[in-house]
Amino acid sequence: MVAVDVLVLSIAIVASAVVYRRRADIVRCDAALGIGCILAGLWLITAVYLADLYAVTFLHETAGAHAANSTMLALHLEFCWYAFSLAAVLVFVGLVLTVLRFSRQLRDMAARTEELLKNENILDSIFENLPVGLLIKDSNHMIERSNRAYLSWYGDALEDMVGQRFDHIKGFQSEEDARIMNAQEDEVLRTGKLVQRQVERPFVDGKFHTLSITKFPVYDREGNITKVGSVSVDLTELVKAEEAMRNALAEAEQATRAKSQFIATMSHEFRTPLNAILGFSEMLRGEFFGPLGAANYSEYANDIHESGEHLLRLVNDILDMAAIEAGKRTLAKDKIDIADVLRECMRSVEQTANERGIDLFLDVPDGIRPLQADRRALAQIFINILANAAKFTEAGGTISIGARADDEALTVRVSDTGVGISDDLLARITEPFAKGQSNPHVTESGSGLGLSIVKSLVDAHGGELLISSKAGVGTAVYITLPY
Numbered sequence: 508m509v510a511v512d513v514l515v516l517s518i519a520i521v522a523s524a525v526v527y528r529r530r531a532d533i534v535r536c537d538a539a540l541g542i543g544c545i546l547a548g549l550w551l552i553t554a555v556y557l558a559d560l561y562a563v564t565f566l567h568e569t570a571g572a573h574a575a576n577s578t579m580l581a582l583h584l585e586f587c588w589y590a591f592s593l594a595a596v597l598v599f600v601g602l603v604l605t606v607l608r609f610s611r612q613l614r615d616m617a618a619r620t621e622e623l624l625k626n627e628n629i630l631d632s633i634f635e636n637l638p639v640g641l642l643i644k645d646s647n648h649m650i651e652r653s654n655r656a657y658l659s660w661y662g663d664a665l666e667d668m669v670g671q672r673f674d675h676i677k678g679f680q681s682e683e684d685a686r687i688m689n690a691q692e693d694e695v696l697r698t699g700k701l702v703q704r705q706v707e708r709p710f711v712d713g714k715f716h717t718l719s720i721t722k723f724p725v726y727d728r729e730g731n732i733t734k735v736g737s738v739s740v741d742l743t744e745l746v747k748a749e750e751a752m753r754n755a756l757a758e759a760e761q762a763t764r765a766k767s768q769f770i771a772t773m774s775h776e777f778r779t780p781l782n783a784i785l786g787f788s789e790m791l792r793g794e795f796f797g798p799l800g801a802a803n804y805s806e807y808a809n810d811i812h813e814s815g816e817h818l819l820r821l822v823n824d825i826l827d828m829a830a831i832e833a834g835k836r837t838l839a840k841d842k843i844d845i846a847d848v849l850r851e852c853m854r855s856v857e858q859t860a861n862e863r864g865i866d867l868f869l870d871v872p873d874g875i876r877p878l879q880a881d882r883r884a885l886a887q888i889f890i891n892i893l894a895n896a897a898k899f900t901e902a903g904g905t906i907s908i909g910a911r912a913d914d915e916a917l918t919v920r921v922s923d924t925g926v927g928i929s930d931d932l933l934a935r936i937t938e939p940f941a942k943g944q945s946n947p948h949v950t951e952s953g954s955g956l957g958l959s960i961v962k963s964l965v966d967a968h969g970g971e972l973l974i975s976s977k978a979g980v981g982t983a984v985y986i987t988l989p990y
Contacts, residue, residue, distance in 0.1 A: 512560035519553040522546065538608045544601030548594035555590045640718070640739035643725065646696055648672045648689055648735075657739065662711030680708070691722050692735045699724045699732055705742070716743045770825055777822050781815055788812035824956040827887075838881040838967055845878055845885075845917060846871040849908055852889040856897045856906075864902040870909040878917055878988060884964045889921070891957045892984050896923040900981075915990060916970075922983040928976035936974060937962040 526533065526542055533539050634641055640657035644650055650668050658668070661679075668676075674685035684706060691702040702722040707715045718739045725734035791799060792808035799805055853867055860867050878885075889908075896906050904924040911918050928936060937958045958974075965972045969989050976982035 509560060509564070512556040515553050515556040516560075519546075519549050522549055536608060536612055538605050541601045541604030541606075541608055544597045544604065546601075548597030548601065551590055551594040551597065555587055558586075639741075640737070642737040642739070644692065644735045644737070646733060646735075648674070648692055651734070660708075660710045660716070660741075695722045695724050695735050696732050714743075716741055717746045718742065777818070781819050781822065784815040785812060785819065788815060824960065827956070827960050838884060840879050840881055842877040843880050843882050843885060845875060845910055845919065848882065848885050849889060849910070849919070852886055852893055853908065855890050856893045859894075859897045860906065863897070863900070865897060865900050866905045868905060868907040870907065872910070875910060875912045875917065876990070878990065880968055880988060884967070888961050888964050888986065889919070891961050892921045892986075895957060896921060896925060896982070896984075899923070900925040912990075916987050917990065918985060918987045920983055920985050922981060924981040927978040927980050927982055928974070929978050933974065933976055937972065 523546060526546060530539075533542055634652075635654050637654065638656055640660060641652075641654040642650065642657055643652040650671055650673070653668055661668075673679050674682075674689065680688070687704065691704065694700065695702055703719065705717065705719050707717055710716050719742050720740075721738045723736045723738070724732045725736050727733045788808050788811040790796070792805055792812060794805070799808070849869060849871060853869060857867065859865075893906065893908075900906060900923045906921070906923045909920045909922075911920075962972050965986060965988070971985075971987045973985040973987070974982065975985070
């Protein structure tokens, strides 16, 4: 009887110890109530056996056999049935609660397992079908998995690749490449950092392909790095395109230099006969050596001289464009008073404005700080704009120049009440040789390079050119130059 009492006590103690050690899992599973009821029933039964053990041992020795037997008889006949009944109820309720809770846990686990399987299928599909090479290796550089793209590149069957090291596959890579690869993978395993390199590898098509390879760490559930992943991107077509672009750019630059050199050379060659034409025509129309005879000769001499001057202006414009495009037009920047430059430029168009009855206005506030710029270039910019405005502003019109400055830039506005620019011409007005009847910035006899030169010089100063115009109303040109 004593052995049974000790056995029941041992079972209760062991069960309680197990529950105590697993209490976190029991709480997480929300099974604490059910397990508590079972333990309570178990300890209720144990209490009966402890009382029996007390009567058999201690009471028998102290009170005598008769008292011990009477106590045991009362315990088994009166109290044992109630205790065992209550213990059975507690254990039953505990079992029911525990079974219900674990049944729900199993259903939830089955649902989560199904969801995990779905996610795993999605990840497998992504892994296999991404158009880049994917590879997983263990800490010993053994290949564990590769996707279809990677296998299609090298033509190796999956069973021939998995479980091997690349540096052990004959002819796959050079010894130096293998050494660098293993060193990078060891670095990823040690530091967890991404490592990238670019290599050339022969594919199954017999051609060398340029690959960008990125190594990344793979962690286990405890956060330890156990594997190395690899993403390989085929850059062959991109490299070819970049090479083709560089070649095309080099050819374009060479062609541009050849064009600029040709234009500059031809323009210089034009100047020699032009000087002769201008000189002799000037002598003819001035009749330095006597009368020419017929009156038409003098008229022809004037036409020759005007045509020569126009051609010389065209040659000078072409030379300016060629120098700018070739990068040979250097800016000699100095502190410039913008008001002085604008007044000087206005004087160059005063005669034309007076002859055509055009009013000129200049509005430059006092206190505008000097601008760091090339004075000759600024003068060329504003003389071109003012000359074009004067040519296409009708009698009685106005040309206004205003300047405003802030801490960062100076803006000069040149506006006129001329014929304006049509929308189709405005979009390409600064292109070289852009000409048209309604273009107020290029005369019919001009080269079409005026605003192109202006834009190039403004760009050279790091500034901005903006043109606003409406046909029949007028044009406003805004030049913004940074301080």
